[in-house]
Amino acid sequence: xxxxxxxxxxxxxxxxxxxxxxxxxxxxxxxxxxxxxxxxxxxxxxxxxxxxxxxxxxxxxxxxxxxxxxxxxxxxxxxxxxxxxxxxxxxxxxxxxxxxxxxxxxxxxxxxxxxxxxxxxxxxxxxxxxxxxxxxxxxxxxxxxxxxxxxxxxxxxxxxxxxxxxxxxxxxxxxxxxxxxxxxxxxxxxxxxxxxxxxxxxxxxxxxxxxxxxxxxxxxxxxxxxxxxxxxxxxxxxxxxxxxxxxxxxxxxxxxxxxxxxxxxxxxxxxxxxxxxxxxxxxxxxxx
Amino acid sequence: xxxxxxxxxxxxxxxxxxxxxxxxxxxxxxxxxxxxxxxxxxxxxxxxxxxxxxxxxxxxxxxxxxxxxxxxxxxxxxxxxxxxxxxxxxxxxxxxxxxxxxxxxxxxxxxxxxxxxxxxxxxxxxxxxxxxxxxxxxxxxxxxxxxxxxxxxxxxxxxxxxxxxxxxxxxxxxxxxxxxxxxxxxxxxxxxxxxxxxxxxxxxxxxxxxxxxxxxxxxxxxxxxxxxxxxxxxxxxxxxxxxxxxxxxxxxxxxxxxxxxxxxxxxxxxxxxxx
Numbered sequence: 059x060x061x062x063x064x065x066x067x068x069x070x071x072x073x074x075x076x077x078x079x080x081x082x083x084x085x086x087x088x089x090x091x092x093x094x095x096x097x098x099x100x101x102x103x104x105x106x107x108x109x110x111x112x113x114x115x116x117x118x119x120x121x122x123x124x125x126x127x128x129x130x131x132x133x134x135x136x137x138x139x140x141x142x143x144x145x146x147x148x149x150x151x152x153x154x155x156x157x158x159x160x161x162x163x164x165x166x167x168x169x170x171x172x173x174x175x176x177x178x179x180x181x182x183x184x185x186x187x188x189x190x191x192x193x194x195x196x197x198x199x200x201x202x203x204x205x206x207x208x209x210x211x212x213x214x215x216x217x218x219x220x221x222x223x224x225x226x227x228x229x230x231x232x233x234x235x236x237x238x239x240x241x242x243x244x245x246x247x248x249x250x251x252x253x254x255x256x257x258x259x260x261x262x263x264x265x266x267x268x269x270x271x272x273x274x275x276x277x278x279x280x281x282x283x284x285x286x287x288x289x290x291x292x293x294x295x296x297x298x299x300x301x302x303x304x305x306x307x308x309x310x311x312x313x314x315x316x317x318x319x320x321x322x323x324x325x326x327x328x329x330x331x332x333x334x335x336x337x338x339x340x341x342x343x344x345x346x
Numbered sequence: 347x348x349x350x351x352x353x354x355x356x357x358x359x360x361x362x363x364x365x366x367x368x369x370x371x372x373x374x375x376x377x378x379x380x381x382x383x384x385x386x387x388x389x390x391x392x393x394x395x396x397x398x399x400x401x402x403x404x405x406x407x408x409x410x411x412x413x414x415x416x417x418x419x420x421x422x423x424x425x426x427x428x429x430x431x432x433x434x435x436x437x438x439x440x441x442x443x444x445x446x447x448x449x450x451x452x453x454x455x456x457x458x459x460x461x462x463x464x465x466x467x468x469x470x471x472x473x474x475x476x477x478x479x480x481x482x483x484x485x486x487x488x489x490x491x492x493x494x495x496x497x498x499x500x501x502x503x504x505x506x507x508x509x510x511x512x513x514x515x516x517x518x519x520x521x522x523x524x525x526x527x528x529x530x531x532x533x534x535x536x537x538x539x540x541x542x543x544x545x546x547x548x549x550x551x552x553x554x555x556x557x558x559x560x561x562x563x564x565x566x567x568x569x570x571x572x573x574x575x576x577x578x579x580x581x582x583x584x585x586x587x588x589x590x591x592x593x594x595x596x597x598x599x600x601x602x603x604x605x606x607x608x609x610x611x612x613x614x615x616x617x618x619x620x621x
Binding site: 065066070071074075077078081082083086089090092093094096097098099191192193194195196197219220221228230231232252254256257258259261262263264265266267268269270271296297298299300301302303304305306307309310311313314315317318319320321322323324325328329331332334 | 357360363364366373376378452456457459484490518523525527529530534536537538540541556557560567574577579585587588590596
């Protein structure tokens, strides 16, 4: 906290402002950005320090992006980031320029996939996209494939689904990230991070913020077999998480909430304000 | 510019995760130090508890019982850390404040069966104002941490030579629920709801104010409790389930078709004469 006599430095202001922007709830980036702009009251500083804010936010949120001529959208993430503001759609083997404000792709160019990783990536992509369509009403997913210096293959899956209803004062988003690094034929570790965020803001500010880390073992036998096993494990883990959330909701409402404040006193009637006063007066008279 | 900045600051506090209210408020004040007092008085924060060692009772801290860096206890009516000439209610108002604290202490016990409450009053030109605070922390059973904070701000304007009064109540209830379990990871459901109401009531005897205020606060708290229940455990849960479905959509479609076939069959059964 700043000492009253010394205002905070410009660097610190930018750090604070960038942090606010990054924490904008799903669907409310523009509102948060405009709030921050008015509060900071220094467009030069904002432009200088927070110009990366849009990109960072879109990457962090796995913002979906429609791809011209293809039914399946891709998404914006750190795993698909190329140079000069361009991003990769691994499914259609293209790169594109991404307008961070309009959230639109343009200037498509072919982007040949990695020859070794691609058969694993494509097989997994096909299975998981079917899974995504079965479980996510308004979702997007992308599978990225790469090979590291040791020659291990890595696959990264990102899933995103959102519902925006600002006219009803609520927004929500789900994000999954699953990673497996392996040598073909071996057992490998499948790690996942699942995130759910909901914001309700009619006459208030209520948010659900939740995340879970997952870890499973998978046998990367061959591309087709691995794709099936990966999808099956992911489906299982995501169902466990969602069912566990539902169970928590039930316990919270039936046990925790009730124990905080009763609906009515044990007497089953409201508090007798008038009686309190007469008890008070009565006891005072007794003492007099 | 200041007014706009304050509006934007309040809007920002309605959007950033409430789980970080204190940190966000502190950062905001760093950004716009001129708005410090306005922000502290208009942004609700989770209530802190302090111990009144002389009275041997806990009391709640908020901007309304703060003077500088000290806070006034409603039990001993003194500031901690001690203040030379901290703001105090008039003697007449203090008498009423003592009564209000007793009444709401009982009210708190009836509804919350535990927790801490505090009432602070201050004089206005043609009436008085006050805040009723209640804090109740859960016992952490079932591995879920829960906490309830009530902040009821009341403004009373006397009218018609003291026979009527206009009451304005602004109530905020904060509800915090957190759990950290293997299957569900970290789940944090928190925030607040605010509602306002105003009404005229007769002031027929010396203790009418307490009865009028008490009833308004009680009715308001019951209403907000019901809203919290439906929004926290209904609405936000429905939103999550709208993002992802455990049942695959093709299964859901088959189930829906079966349901519709069954409904249709039952309907045609009903239309047939005695079978």
